[in-house]
Amino acid sequence: MNILITGGSGFIGSALSRSLLAEKHKVWILTRDVTGAKVPEGAQALGWDGHSSQGWLDVFSEMDVVVNLAGASVGQWPWNEARKQNIRASRVQAGRAIAEAYRRSGKHPPVLIQSSGIGIYGPLGSQPVTEDAPPGVDFMASVAKDWEASTASVEALADVRRVVIRTSLVLDSRLGVLPLMAMPVLLFAGGRLGSGQQGVSWIHIEDEVRAIRFLMDAPQARGPFNLCSPQPLSNAEFIRALAAALKRPYWMPAPGFALRLLLGEMSTLLLDGQYALPHRLASLGFEFRHPRADEALRSLYRAKPAA
Numbered sequence: 233m234n235i236l237i238t239g240g241s242g243f244i245g246s247a248l249s250r251s252l253l254a255e256k257h258k259v260w261i262l263t264r265d266v267t268g269a270k271v272p273e274g275a276q277a278l279g280w281d282g283h284s285s286q287g288w289l290d291v292f293s294e295m296d297v298v299v300n301l302a303g304a305s306v307g308q309w310p311w312n313e314a315r316k317q318n319i320r321a322s323r324v325q326a327g328r329a330i331a332e333a334y335r336r337s338g339k340h341p342p343v344l345i346q347s348s349g350i351g352i353y354g355p356l357g358s359q360p361v362t363e364d365a366p367p368g369v370d371f372m373a374s375v376a377k378d379w380e381a382s383t384a385s386v387e388a389l390a391d392v393r394r395v396v397i398r399t400s401l402v403l404d405s406r407l408g409v410l411p412l413m414a415m416p417v418l419l420f421a422g423g424r425l426g427s428g429q430q431g432v433s434w435i436h437i438e439d440e441v442r443a444i445r446f447l448m449d450a451p452q453a454r455g456p457f458n459l460c461s462p463q464p465l466s467n468a469e470f471i472r473a474l475a476a477a478l479k480r481p482y483w484m485p486a487p488g489f490a491l492r493l494l495l496g497e498m499s500t501l502l503l504d505g506q507y508a509l510p511h512r513l514a515s516l517g518f519e520f521r522h523p524r525a526d527e528a529l530r531s532l533y534r535a536k537p538a539a
Contacts, residue, residue, distance in 0.1 A: 234294055236278075236341070238262045238326055239301030241269045243407045244399070244440060248299065249275050251441045260291055262302075283325035285333040292333045295341040297448050300383065302326035303347065306372070307409060311498040320375050327382025334386050343448055344394045346383045350433055350458055352376035352398060355504035358429065362511040363398070363456045370500065380456075393454055395447045400433035400460035400508055402440050405532040414474060416486075422475045426488030428468030431507035433460040436522035436531070443510075446518050457512050461523050464507040470525060477529035 235252055239245045240261030249259045253274040262280045263269040271277050278288050282302065285292065292298070304322040308315065327346065334340055353361045354368015367377050380396050387394050403410050416422050435443070440459055447453045465473070475482035491499045510518070522528035 233257045233296040235297045236260045236295045237299045245301045293337045293339040297343040298341045299345040301347045323379040324382045331383045346396045348376050348380045348398045350398045350400045350508040361508045396456040404437040417480045421484045423484040424468035425486045426503040430467045431505035432470040433464040433508035436528045458508045458510045460508045473526045477533045
């Protein structure tokens with residue numbers, strides 16, 4: 233297959249590209265910096281401006297799958313207005329560029345995988361969340377709604393199947409958010425954040441890539457899919473499992489008010505959460521290799537002993 237990926241040099245995009253390349257698929261990665269982008273070996277970097285289809289429409293028309301993962305990191309501090317605007321605009325503009333390419337191309341790539349996140353549901357306490365839940369009203373929910381809407385027009389095309397992947401916390405020992413969560417644990421200061429009751433929905437990077445590829449190939453897959461383990465945990469349970477995997481104590485809680493003072497609105501990433509379930513993914517028969525957090529974390533740190 234020919235696969236075009238936006239955000240292909242990022243954490244998830246790189247892992248997905250390597251998996252596809254290992255099976256001899258051809259991968260093109262749209263990037264703003266063709267010469268400087270760190271794309272996986274074997275992938276082809278293709279320049280774009282992040283907000284239009286200019287310069288890559290001919291390649292687009294030859295694709296079998298388009299995967300839109302583009303978006304600025306939400307984990308950079310502080311969340312001032314400029315940062316929040318960039319978080320939203322980077323996602324919406326990239327999606328609109330993809331939708332523009334579908335409008336302008338005479339030949340449509342038959343599958344579009346549109347990225348999103350489980351933050352679309354907003355903070356919901358201990359209530360289990362499936363894809364049928366309505367969107368929330370906080371900042372991250374509004375960003376996710378706009379992100380998904382940016383390519384919604386593609387669904388009107390009869391020859392295109394659009395899938396929306398609502399990704400949870402992706403676990404990798406070297407990249408993403410997990411190394412930041414592991415740092416206080418490694419420093420013997422690991423404990424619950426705030427009340428510790430907020431939901432942590434998560435997925436091992438291996439299952440994230442496998443799920444995306446599964447949805448690429450499943451002809452009946454359309455619409456939103458939660459990409460998360462079927463066993464979400466509370467924050468306290470997750471940090472306890474992380475401490476066990478790193479062979480460190482679990483004992484020092486971080487007060488919620490202190491995190492709010494330090495991080496402001498960004499503290500929602502740590503103090504709020506969802507107990508999301510992969511209902512639609514499971515209904516199609518997808519099987520997780522890492523359904524349990526304790527096993528998933530042990531597998532990630534087994535080859536990388538605690539410092």
